[in-house]
Amino acid sequence: MGELSVTLQEINTLSIITRLTLAILFGGVIGYERGRKRRPAGLRTHILVCIGAALVMITSQYMLEVKHYTTDPSRLGAQVISGIGFLGAGTILITVKQQVKGLTTAAGLWASACMGLALGIGFYEGAIIACVFIYICNTVLHRFDTYTMSRTKxxxxxxxxxxxxxxxxxxxxxxxxxxxxxxxxxxxxxxxxxxxxxxxxxxxxxxxxxxxxxxxxxxxxxxxxxxxx
Structure with a gap:
């Protein structure tokens, strides 16, 4: 049990899968609850944001432990993450019927920016795994999201x-x-x-x-x- 705990604290394929899987589960719990209450940001939106945030922290640890950078490796990433908000906001629309459109797209852009940071530093494993998870969220989970929304009271x-x-x-x-x-x-x-x-x-x-x-x-x-x- 101790060896597994140490392994999950380090940067390796198992810890990456575990952290991003937990991001899907925890983000999904919050998103499912919000979706049942008919909030604009539902299941997939919360999961995408949680995956992106987790990937940023994994990438920061990778830069410190594997690349051995002596300066703060998170400064440039922080600027990218905050800057992507302006691009994401441009995809969010409120229709005449007060429908909010584009939240999942904005979250996908934000998560994609996180993948770009990982790829830019050479953190290929994290970026590949996150890409697969984000793709699943936008395809497979879309059907599940639609089904649950149609069955809520x-x-x-x-x-x-x-x-x-x-x-x-x-x-x-x-x-x-x-x-x-x-x-x-x-x-x-x-x-x-x-x-x-x-x-x-x-x-x-x-x-x-x-x-x-x-x-x-x-x-x-x-x-x-x-x-x-």
Whole structure:
């Protein structure tokens, strides 16, 4: 047990895999919890950020123990990490329906910058392993993220109705189908003076497929469009 502990403290393939795997697990726990509450930064975003942060620290240790640099090896890396935030911010958009888009892309850019630091110092093992993990997050975990989001009890929808009087019908339909309304925001749309947009946070008593809820609200006479956000 003691030898394993020493091995994991050193820079080797086993310790790299272990640290980045833990970054996936710990970042995934936080991201899954945030995703279930319908927050913009969910599972994959948190995992990517955690992987990148772990890789920076592994790279710093590599520079000290393997390359034997006498100066502070983290200064240049710190500037790159802080500077990549401006590039990542450019990929984040807020749509007309108040949907936040581009967070996973921004996190991927940040993690890619971390891989670049590792490659630049010759830390090939860490960069290769991190690249594989990031690729898995953006492909395989995307399906899992979509599945869990569609099964959560909380669902936020954007409902566009023709008149103000139709709002009460939407609320009544939600309550009559064993669901609660936890938050509502009403806004005028640009299409027409009479058309009203509703941002509704719905809490289900039992888990159901979100498509059924969208079809239920979309079947109302005075509803123009229904979208999950």
């Amino acid at each position: 909380l669902i936020e929808v954007y409902v566009q109705v023709t008149t103000v009087n139709a709002i009460s019908k939407v609320f009544e339909t939600i309550r009559n189908n064993n669901m609660d309304i936890s938050d509502v925001e009403i806004s005028k749309t640009r299409n027409s003076e009479d058309t009203v947009g509703l941002f509704i946070m719905i809490k289900q008593q039992e888990k159901h497929d979100h498509e059924k809820i969208l079809l239920l609200l979309g079947s109302l006479d005075d509803v123009l469009t229904v979208d999950e956000i």
